[in-house]
Amino acid sequence: MAKPFASSADLEEKRQTLEVLADGVYALTAEGDPNIGAIEGEDFLVCFEALATPAAARTWLARLREHTGKPVRYLVLSHYHAVRVLGASAFEADVILTHEKTRELIAERGEADWASEYGRMPRLFAEPESIPGLTWPTATFAERFTIDLGGDRGDLVLQYCGRGHTEGDIVAWLPRHRVLFTGDLVEAEAALYTGDAFHHDWATATLDRVAAFGAEALVGGRGAVAKGREACDAAIAQTRGFLDVMRQEVGFVHGRGGPLKEAFEAAHAALAPKFGQWPIFEHCLPFDVARLWEEYSGVERPTVWTAERDREVWAQLQD
Ligand SMILES: [Zn+2]
Numbered sequence: 001m002a003k004p005f006a007s008s009a010d011l012e013e014k015r016q017t018l019e020v021l022a023d024g025v026y027a028l029t030a031e032g033d034p035n036i037g038a039i040e041g042e043d044f045l046v047c048f049e050a051l052a053t054p055a056a057a058r059t060w061l062a063r064l065r066e067h068t069g070k071p072v073r074y075l076v077l078s079h080y081h082a083v084r085v086l087g088a089s090a091f092e093a094d095v096i097l098t099h100e101k102t103r104e105l106i107a108e109r110g111e112a113d114w115a116s117e118y119g120r121m122p123r124l125f126a127e128p129e130s131i132p133g134l135t136w137p138t139a140t141f142a143e144r145f146t147i148d149l150g151g152d153r154g155d156l157v158l159q160y161c162g163r164g165h166t167e168g169d170i171v172a173w174l175p176r177h178r179v180l181f182t183g184d185l186v187e188a189e190a191a192l193y194t195g196d197a198f199h200h201d202w203a204t205a206t207l208d209r210v211a212a213f214g215a216e217a218l219v220g221g222r223g224a225v226a227k228g229r230e231a232c233d234a235a236i237a238q239t240r241g242f243l244d245v246m247r248q249e250v251g252f253v254h255g256r257g258g259p260l261k262e263a264f265e266a267a268h269a270a271l272a273p274k275f276g277q278w279p280i281f282e283h284c285l286p287f288d289v290a291r292l293w294e295e296y297s298g299v300e301r302p303t304v305w306t307a308e309r310d311r312e313v314w315a316q317l318q319d
Contacts, residue, residue: 078183
C-alpha cells in the first residue's frame with residue numbers, strides 16, 4: 001500500500017508543554033511539532049519562532065501571557081520555513097529579525113515554500129486563512145546581533161554558525177543561563193528535515209560552532225528540551241549522526257553511478273533502526289535524500305520545493 005503523502009495523514013493534535021528553563025526563559029515543546037521560545041528583557045520580550053499561522057501563535061501567546069505581560073519588542077526567526085514564520089503577525093513585534101540570507105530566501109522561495117509546507121503538514125496550519133501573507137523581516141544581520149536584555153539580565157546573542165538546515169539559520173544564546181535555542185540546526189529525538197540543507201557544511205563546521213557554545217540547556221527545532229551538558233552534546237551528536245549516515249549511504253550510491261531510488265533505500269535501511277520511529281522520519285527522508293543527491297551532483301543551492309515537485313519526488317521514492 002502506498003504511504004500517505006508526507007505528514008498529510010498525521011492529524012492527531014500534539015500535547016504542548018511550556019517549560020520555564022530559567023527566570024524569564026520559556027520554551028514550548030509539542031511532542032515533535034515545531035518548538036518555540038521566549039526570553040524576557042527588563043521591560044520587553046524577545047520571542048523565538050512564530051509557528052505556521054497567527055491562530056497557532058495566539059494559542060502559544062495565551063500560555064506565555066500566564067507568565068508575563070511584557071510587549072514583544074523582537075520576534076526572532078531562526079530561518080525562513082513557513083511553519084516557523086507565517087504566524088508572525090500575531091506577535092505585534094516592533095522588530096522582526098532574521099539572518100540576511102533568510103530575507104533573500106523569503107523573496108526567492110517563500111511563496112513556493114508556503115504551498116509546499118501546507119501540503120506536507122496541513123495539521124500545523126490552524127486557521128490557514130488567518131495568515132495575512134509572507135512574513136518579511138524588518139531587520140537583518142550577517143554574523144551576530146546582540147540584544148541587551150536590560151537590568152541584570154545580560155545579553156541575548158543571535159549568531160550565524162554557517163550553512164546548515166538552510167542557507168541562513170541563526171541560533172539564540174543566553175550566556176548568563178547557558179541556554180541555546182538552535183532552531184532546526186539540532187533536533188532532539190525527531191528526524192531531520194534536510195530538503196533545503198547543505199549537508200556537508202552542517203555536519204562539520206556548523207555543528208562544531210553550535211557545540212562550541214557549551215550549552216547546558218538546548219531547545220532544538222523539534223523534540224524535548226535537552227538539559228545538562230551531556231544531553232545537549234548528545235542532541236548535537238545525534239543530529240550529526242543522522243547527517244553522517246545519509247552522507248555515507250547516499251554518497252556511496254552516487255559515487256558508483258547508482259540510481260537515486262537506490263540511494264534512498266540505502267539511507268532508509270541504515271537510518272530506520274535508530275531513527276525510524278521518530279516524528280516525521282518517513283515524511284522527511286525522500287526530500288532529504290533528493291537534496292543530498294543534488295549536492296553530490298554539484299548543485300550548489302537547493303532546488304525550490306513546490307507542491308508539484310514534492311509529489312513527484314514522493315511518487316518516485318516513497319510509493
Ligand atoms: Zn526548517
